[in-house]
Amino acid sequence: MTTPDQPKRLPANYQLVYDVVRAQEPGLHAPAGDIFTRAKALKASLGYSTVYRALDRLCKMGLVLELHLPGMNAALYEQARSGHAHFVCRSCGRIEDVDCDVPSDAIHSFVRGRDGEVEEIILTVHGRCTACRLTAPEPAGERGGDRSIES
Ligand SMILES: [Zn+2]
Ligand SMILES: [Zn+2]
Known part of the structure; x- marks a missing residue:
């Protein structure tokens, strides 16, 4: 398992969401709502479902890690690293x-x-x-x- 490199090409909205996750201080884990707020600050037209879909996709690509912790009802996100x-x-x-x-x-x-x-x-x-x-x-x-x- 290695930390993935920047992929060649991501759709603009996905790239934006990825940038927001990457800008997060290492060690911090943010719920989708926080990521949405930060992404929307950069691009006001962004919808929640777009951000949510982007996170899902980025997780499947191995760029973002989705954490489900016992006792927490919202998943948390961070940049994937091994x-x-x-x-x-x-x-x-x-x-x-x-x-x-x-x-x-x-x-x-x-x-x-x-x-x-x-x-x-x-x-x-x-x-x-x-x-x-x-x-x-x-x-x-x-x-x-x-x-x-x-x-
Ligand atoms: Zn972590
Ligand atoms: Zn404590």
Whole structure:
């Protein structure tokens, strides 16, 4: 998995949406509504459905990553880049990028061994962030499941 290069040619509206996502500070994840607001500021005639379709398309092209996190009803978007997982704080909902090498080769061969096909690998780590741990320490002897994948 590598970060895709700028594709040769995108329709103008898609390019605009892509630029908006790329302009986002690394580590930030925005819902479609925010991306729409920012894109519309650049081009007033843009409709929500165009932005939404562009995001969908950019995700399928592997340029944008769509994140569905447990407990959040809206998907979040960021520029696709390889080798990162997400840490989600259970208490405040803060999301952080975790630079790590997801063992995608192992996952691919596992799934292929079962005649399956991997579409995407999204690793989410759940726990509590520093601020939450400092303000509300967990009772002694109890440590929440720090790593789980739920839906
Ligand atoms: Zn927190
Ligand atoms: Zn991320």
